[in-house]
Amino acid sequence: MKKALYLLLFICSFTFPSRAQYILSSKNATVSFFSGTVMEDIEGKSNTASSVIDPKTRNIIFKVSNTSFQFQKKLMQEHFNEDYMESDRYPFSKFSGRITDELDFNKDGNYNLTVEGTLQIHGVTKPWSCRVAMIISNGVVTAKSVFKIKIEDYQIKIPSLVFKNIAEYVEVRLSAVYQPTKTITK
Amino acid sequence: MRTRLFKKLLLLLLIFSTLHSFGQEELEKELADNKPVHEKVAATFKDIKLVNGHTNETIHQNELEFKVDHRFGDIAGGNGGIRQFFGLDHATDVRIGFEYGLSDRLSIGLARAKGATDVQQLYEGNIKYRLLEQTTDDYIPVAVTLFGSNTIAAVRASDDPAAATAYRRFSDRMNYVSQVILARKFNSNFSFSLTPSYLHRNFTAFRDQNDLFALGFGGRAKISKRMAIVVDYFIPFRNQADKAYLEQVNGVKFYNPLDVGLEIETGGHVFHLNFTNAQAIEEMQYISQTTSSWLKGQYRWGFTIARRFSFNKKQKI
Numbered sequence A: 001m002k003k004a005l006y007l008l009l010f011i012c013s014f015t016f017p018s019r020a021q022y023i024l025s026s027k028n029a030t031v032s033f034f035s036g037t038v039m040e041d042i043e044g045k046s047n048t049a050s051s052v053i054d055p056k057t058r059n060i061i062f063k064v065s066n067t068s069f070q071f072q073k074k075l076m077q078e079h080f081n082e083d084y085m086e087s088d089r090y091p092f093s094k095f096s097g098r099i100t101d102e103l104d105f106n107k108d109g110n111y112n113l114t115v116e117g118t119l120q121i122h123g124v125t126k127p128w129s130c131r132v133a134m135i136i137s138n139g140v141v142t143a144k145s146v147f148k149i150k151i152e153d154y155q156i157k158i159p160s161l162v163f164k165n166i167a168e169y170v171e172v173r174l175s176a177v178y179q180p181t182k183t184i185t186k
Numbered sequence B: 001m002r003t004r005l006f007k008k009l010l011l012l013l014l015i016f017s018t019l020h021s022f023g024q025e026e027l028e029k030e031l032a033d034n035k036p037v038h039e040k041v042a043a044t045f046k047d048i049k050l051v052n053g054h055t056n057e058t059i060h061q062n063e064l065e066f067k068v069d070h071r072f073g074d075i076a077g078g079n080g081g082i083r084q085f086f087g088l089d090h091a092t093d094v095r096i097g098f099e100y101g102l103s104d105r106l107s108i109g110l111a112r113a114k115g116a117t118d119v120q121q122l123y124e125g126n127i128k129y130r131l132l133e134q135t136t137d138d139y140i141p142v143a144v145t146l147f148g149s150n151t152i153a154a155v156r157a158s159d160d161p162a163a164a165t166a167y168r169r170f171s172d173r174m175n176y177v178s179q180v181i182l183a184r185k186f187n188s189n190f191s192f193s194l195t196p197s198y199l200h201r202n203f204t205a206f207r208d209q210n211d212l213f214a215l216g217f218g219g220r221a222k223i224s225k226r227m228a229i230v231v232d233y234f235i236p237f238r239n240q241a242d243k244a245y246l247e248q249v250n251g252v253k254f255y256n257p258l259d260v261g262l263e264i265e266t267g268g269h270v271f272h273l274n275f276t277n278a279q280a281i282e283e284m285q286y287i288s289q290t291t292s293s294w295l296k297g298q299y300r301w302g303f304t305i306a307r308r309f310s311f312n313k314k315q316k317i
Helices: A002-015 A074-084 B002-018 B024-029 B240-250
Strands: A022-036 A041-054 A059-065 A092-099 A109-121 A124-137 A140-150 A169-182 B063-072 B091-101 B106-113 B122-132 B143-153 B174-187 B190-201 B211-222 B227-237 B258-265 B269-276 B300-310
Touching: A022 A059, A041 A074, A041 A169, A041 B024, A059 B024, A074 B300, A092 A124, A109 A140, B091 B122
Parallel strands: none
Antiparallel strands: A022 A041, A022 A169, A041 A059, A059 A092, A092 A109, A109 A124, A124 A140, A140 A169, B063 B091, B063 B300, B091 B106, B106 B122, B122 B143, B143 B174, B174 B190, B190 B211, B211 B227, B227 B258, B258 B269, B269 B300
């Protein structure tokens, strides 16, 4: 009896790893941000963010290259990378954390969840949590989130020489479609 | 006893191996890598010019740059000092220019300059094209930009046949400049450029050279996030016999223009505070006709104000 159990587990460890090791991956997630003042509206958008979720641990990582943000005014894009984000020193902005609510990714439905972890922007890592709306349908997960960040928290300095055309808070919108993906990582 | 412990460990191991999950670091490896293969280096320089010399930068599509250059008189030396209020009583040259980006690679410009020598009332039309852009992975290690300009002198023609302005035909008033600007951004704080230049003046003073080759050097070093030191220097390759003749006849000496400036960027505006021995601002003059020397106190301060306007229509991005 015991031997049979060992044998079963031993077989399982070889036959089911592929089923056990699937992740949810989003290759073309979008991130946009908006800063509005009386002087000027600043809007940037990237369509090449990437994100992954481990359905088992509900760990989530969301990462975007700062230079991938596109602006309506090219000069703004230059200033964004050169003066504010310092993209050559800090090429990425990243969230890594965990979905705190219990969730079955095999069950279709609409979910309102809380995500907790750390947000890294401009080389500064801070604890972060926000609400995420998720729609699960046939294993495909669509996630959306809107939140505000205070740019001062991430040591992005606006020099006094620049007139008041950059808002203190920036509204960030994320959206991603995750496809179930098998992985070879052991 | 031992075997039981071993069996328990084995059981635990087997259970874990079936329940594999990802740690954060492992999970990050699963992220799609969306970085473009050969990403272009942005903002090698902050403006289309250092002080007098052009950089590899052009104006982005549908953007307009309005630029005012001003050069005062000599700070020190025979024509400077307190009597002339360190040069502020004079304007050796003034230039007002507009540059417009037809595409992100191609820009055109129109300018009016006073002109520092006898050749005055200058109208400049120029075209600038980004041939190659440096990439972050050094697939293309240097940026290459082509610059061409035509400057027309509107000054009244001189009766002295040996003068630089003894024009007889309209075409005599034309002056052409072509430059190949090679630039590299070494890091976020330092960029360098090399500018082989060719000048052709349809008409010059007697024994002055119609064709002149020159090599320009330029550099920009950031001293703070929004301030940088900019330097440019040109070496014209003159015919020694002609140079000696001109220097003897006119009683002047030719010097290589060396310009040093402080660049202040405020988002939309770029200000320059410059010190230069060149009186002129137009390429065809400061490369060929700089007759004042730093060592004799014949340097001046100047300033440049550049303002960018965007004509990109509000579009959903």
